Amino acid sequence: MTLLNNNERQQVTDAIAAVERETDAELVTVLAERADDYAYIPLLWAGLIALLLPGALLFFTAAISASTLLLIQWSVFVALALVFRLPAVTTRMIPKSVRHWRAANLARRQFLEQNLHHTRDATGMLIFVSEAERYVEIIADRGISQHVDDSEWQAIVSAFTARVRAGETRAGFLECIAACGEKLHTAVPATHERNELPNHLVVLD
Structure with missing residues (x-):
């Protein structure tokens, strides 16, 4: 299992930068090798x-x-x-329910650790992936969720999860970021230039 090489990580960074030029949303991507060691x-x-x-x-x-x-x-x-x-x-x-519960907990911790809850207009959004658990989740702060219902991200999450299962995490990230960008451009359009959070892919290995 490889957590993307430097070139692939840069592609994710560039994709985030392109989306953030068209929206006030602050995207952060996190890729974990696994959510827990289950010792x-x-x-x-x-x-x-x-x-x-x-x-x-x-x-x-x-x-x-x-x-x-x-x-x-x-x-x-x-x-x-x-x-x-x-x-x-x-x-x-490990039962799927346990694996997904652990991954969901890690996603929420990352939302806080990456300071997504401290953006100026509460427009932080996390795209989280845990490869071992084949788990994908999108978490949006209230500045986004008041315009886009959480259920609208489900189709994007499902498509990304299928990519992760197929070992195509890079392609999954790029497609997911682009799909999120389309929704965010309409729901939370750019009002001024900003970049409160880093665009690079956060890797937990």
Whole structure:
């Protein structure tokens, strides 16, 4: 998984700059490799399987000593804990609802950390992506949401999510920024030149 190279990041920056020339909105894009390391998940599953293992072994093999059983149990626990720590494996073990909940929490934290709630006319807008969770969200401050209902961003989010699933994050960003720009140009047209927040892509890896 790569979080866009320098040339691709510059394309995102240029796309934001082009949109902001036509609107008072302040766009910030954030790309996260993953929303959480889910450190407890591998241990939870490994421990559960290790606890159930003795019963299964005794059911099929009665002649096994307690020390051997304990050794097998600990070996299985350690091996599974290591295997389940692999990012590709860990992600598949977590329910979609949990993954999206974690990603949504990170998106809201980023909205605050990137100072999108402190723009002059409350016209900050976050385009957030977490690749591991295949999660995309657009969060707009009240200066935008009072003109554009949140439901209007859903089609753009769905199209971007499909791009992320296909491994086309760069194209997804460019299409999303352009689509948002069309709505923002009408809803929050430019009244004066401004650039309160940086245009570069924020990468969390």
